[in-house]
Amino acid sequence: MASLIYIEASPLKERSHTIEVAREFLDHYRERNPADTIQTIDLWTTRLPAFDGVTIEAKFAVLRKNAFTAAQEEAWHAVRAVSRQFNAADKYVFSVPMWNFSIPYPLKHYIDVITLAGENWTWSRSEGYRALLSGKKALLIYSSAGSYSLGEPASHADFQKPYLRHWLSFIGVDDLTEINLAPTLADPDVVAQMKSEARSRATTIARSF
Secondary structure, three states: OOEEEEEEOOOOHHHOHHHHHHHHHHHHHHHHOOOOEEEEEEOOOOOOOOOOHHHHHHHHHHHHOOOOOHHHHHHHHHHHHHHHHHHOOOEEEEEEEOEOOEOOHHHHHHHHHHOOEOOOEEEEOOOEEEEOOOOOEEEEEEEOOOOOOOOOOOHHHOOOHHHHHHHHHHHOOOEEEEEEEOOOOOOHHHHHHHHHHHHHHHHHHHOOO
């Protein structure tokens, strides 16, 4: 039995391209893996702890092996609980629209909260940075109004996919599968065909994910 976390970063819900494809994947995944646990984290309704000055000081206390103050300990326990929930999963699914060439701000907040020293990465003078997660996989479902694929004139402006790939690799999640819906500002019939192909690919991926 495996555990999967689905992280939903779009606020559009029934009108979201990425959510539509993610639900297609999850429906077929459940059919093939009835014993697995699936947890949804809707970043637009989930209350996350602040990653503020006190939490940042706690982070450096961990790195420097200093004792926490009472405030730092409370802040660290709050973010560590969210991080450990994420780290405990075996598989991840992300539905992520592009916002201003990058990712929606609730997803960045979530990433800042869960990416913690001693929990999913570490650093030392002798080794530098080292990922602490291993053996996990992720499906990333993207959308963007424009086309930012390699070879396209605007490819240099894509800070969505490279950022998520690098972050996941930083914590040790290297087994990545991607579905990209773009450009969503194309003619409606083109977008409909693109979504149909994306849903079909999601179904195929679900068979072996």
